[in-house]
Amino acid sequence: MIVANSLTKRYPGGFEALSGVSFRIGAGEMVLITGHSGAGKTTLVKLIASIERPTSGSLVVNGQNLSALRRSAIPYVRRHFGMIFQDQKLLFDRSALDNVMLPLQIVGLPHREAVRRAQAALDKVGLLAREKANPIALSGGEQQRLAIARAVVNRPTVLLADEPTANLDSASAQDIRTLFADFHRVGVTIVVATHDQSWIEHCQGNALRLDHGRVV
Numbered sequence: 001m002i003v004a005n006s007l008t009k010r011y012p013g014g015f016e017a018l019s020g021v022s023f024r025i026g027a028g029e030m031v032l033i034t035g036h037s038g039a040g041k042t043t044l045v046k047l048i049a050s051i052e053r054p055t056s057g058s059l060v061v062n063g064q065n066l067s068a069l070r071r072s073a074i075p076y077v078r079r080h081f082g083m084i085f086q087d088q089k090l091l092f093d094r095s096a097l098d099n100v101m102l103p104l105q106i107v108g109l110p111h112r113e114a115v116r117r118a119q120a121a122l123d124k125v126g127l128l129a130r131e132k133a134n135p136i137a138l139s140g141g142e143q144q145r146l147a148i149a150r151a152v153v154n155r156p157t158v159l160l161a162d163e164p165t166a167n168l169d170s171a172s173a174q175d176i177r178t179l180f181a182d183f184h185r186v187g188v189t190i191v192v193a194t195h196d197q198s199w200i201e202h203c204q205g206n207a208l209r210l211d212h213g214r215v216v
């Protein structure tokens with residue numbers, strides 16, 4: 001469950017990217033954050049991911065108030081999140097499998113179990129046959145699917161994504177939308193910032209539209 005109350009984010013320099021934003025996203029819901037360029041979509045996803053901190057207001061995720069969290073507690077909270085950002089930060093000097101194993105190594109999973117889980121995640125996104133490939137050898141859509149495998153390999157309760165279908169052809173974008181629908185079906189809470197019109201038209205009302213930093 002994600003509950004925001006009067007959430008405001010002012011960046012250094014004074015620009016207010018979000019103003020008094022309130023909403024409630026239930027556990028297992030899938031919500032698209034929509035709105036014009038500069039509306040505050042990325043900022044909102046970054047606040048939920050604890051990458052940025054709110055200037056005021058409260059943001060409670062899975063019962064924890066992120067605005068009151070000590071900085072040292074943030075990495076532990078983030079372990080419950082899977083994150084897919086525009087700049088995917090894939091490691092181009094490692095194989096696809098190594099990229100997906102990384103989050104599991106950080107939490108200290110034994111090597112053999114990490115390989116098994118990472119291969120299962122690659123299989124889920126249709127990339128198991130490419131496990132040894134370097135990400136540079138993958139297409140844009142495949143790189144995005146690799147980023148999704150890495151985001152879900154820790155079995156997060158919340159999946160956050162910023163424009164995951166941007167810069168993809170329509171078939172690759174559809175693959176990504178289908179993957180998110182699959183994760184939604186198994187109970188993952190999903191929050192996606194997107195401009196993708198076909199996604200917005202088919203999301204059956206679960207959209208949170210921002211306009212100049214306010215919910216409309």
Ligand SMILES: Nc1ncnc2c1ncn2[C@@H]1O[C@H](COP(=O)(O)OP(=O)(O)OP(=O)(O)O)[C@@H](O)[C@H]1O
Binds near residue numbers: 011013037038193
């Ligand atoms: N680090 C920052 N410092 C100052 N201003 C920022 C910063 N990050 C974002 N902004 C400003 O906050 C506003 C909202 O930005 P944000 O990236 O959240 O919008 P967006 O809806 O995701 O836009 P887009 O669809 O173009 O990605 C913009 O006017 C942007 O210039």
